[in-house]
């Protein structure tokens with residue numbers, strides 16, 4: 001991948017001074033003073049669901065911001081988010097009816113109206129929305145993942161380069177990068193407490209998420225848009241949607257992305273009309289360029305062992321978030337700093353960088369971690385070993401040619417109502 005910027009290259013690092021964590025609490029007064037007499041920042045929200053509403057409230061919790069536009073595919077979702085935010089923030093939510101927009105093209109009007117845009121739709125749409133926001137010269141907060149396929153990742157990388165050229169500020173929702181316990185653990189690993197990293201194990205193993213049932217009269221496009229988690233062109237499978245957080249931590253601590261992946265996966269438990277085409281489990285062995293192995297597992301199996309975490313194994317010890325043990329299992333360091341809310345810190349930091357015109361662009365490392373998850377999915381779906389280059393250069397563009405409520409989204413249920421799932425050894429991914 002051309003993106004050879006070191007992964008932790010942003011000014012997050014400036015939080016850490018000589019091993020001491022400068023936490024969100026010490027950062028916020030800086031923001032407050034920086035914004036005295038400063039111009040108000042007009043914010044637009046694109047994708048008014050659960051995370052979008054959360055991101056908007058975190059953006060509005062930063063002094064000097066105002067929400068001025070909201071867009072969603074569905075009118076009811078815009079209205080629900082508007083009511084929630086209006087109740088919470090009053091005049092800081094200044095979104096007249098003409099700026100509460102819906103439909104596939106609504107994102108353009110919202111982005112046009114603002115200085116800073118929050119891109120919080122499902123990930124299939126992120127590349128197009130990010131590209132448009134950068135073209136229009138807007139600062140961006142965008143959720144992870146940032147794409148669902150190789151063409152999408154390439155588009156994000158190009159837009160990220162354009163954002164740098166325009167001095168736009170970009171923060172992404174891999175919030176562990178803004179979480180004090182992770183930041184300080186990374187510092188300790190860099191100081192050598194676990195020696196050389198020899199392998200990593202990462203997990204998002206637990207139960208599943210919501211389903212949204214098909215309603216009478218829905219077109220196939222509307223159904224898939226409502227129940228988006230289970231369709232790859234919108235979601236990318238849960239290995240991308242959720243497990244990206246853990247894959248990203250391994251990349252971040254190691255300092256690069258894997259060179260190849262092989263794995264196994266399938267649908268064992270979650271088979272039915274409501275669960276679209278995605279797998280319910282993946283186990284992937286990733287190999288980094290120097291031979292370091294990352295073992296990754298993610299599953300959506302209700303009622304089974306669960307773990308969402310990362311283990312970094314070194315020649316002298318093992319790091320987990322906030323704790324380091326030596327080879328004998330004795331705890332040799334434990335995080336004792338201030339626990340912060342990383343979802344809030346992301347927005348504090350973004351606004352601070354906008355106000356001080358300091359560079360920050362998380363899109364490169366988020367694109368890297370997004371492609372890591374896509375490479376794993378390609379490996380489990382095909383049953384083949386997949387290289388980084390194959391994943392990145394793949395021309396398998398999953399986005400429908402036409403985005404309209406009566407258009408064909410691609411995946412089709414069989415006569416039994418079930419959507420076909422990938423079959424290793426048969427499904428082609430490159």
Ligand SMILES: NC(=O)c1ccc[n+]([C@@H]2O[C@H](COP(=O)([O-])OP(=O)(O)OC[C@H]3O[C@@H](n4cnc5c(N)ncnc54)[C@H](O)[C@@H]3O)[C@@H](O)[C@H]2O)c1
Nearest residue numbers: 047048049050051052072073077120121123125143144173
């Ligand atoms: N960082 C985190 O910890 C975290 C947590 C939750 C969700 N997320 C991410 O946030 C994103 C959204 O997840 P969510 O839980 O809010 O889902 P959600 O279903 O609650 O909300 C998504 C919203 O986007 C809208 N939408 C879909 N396509 C659109 C389009 N083309 N244009 C405009 N609006 C569109 C939907 O109608 C819906 O209202 C996902 O990428 C998810 O991974 C991140």
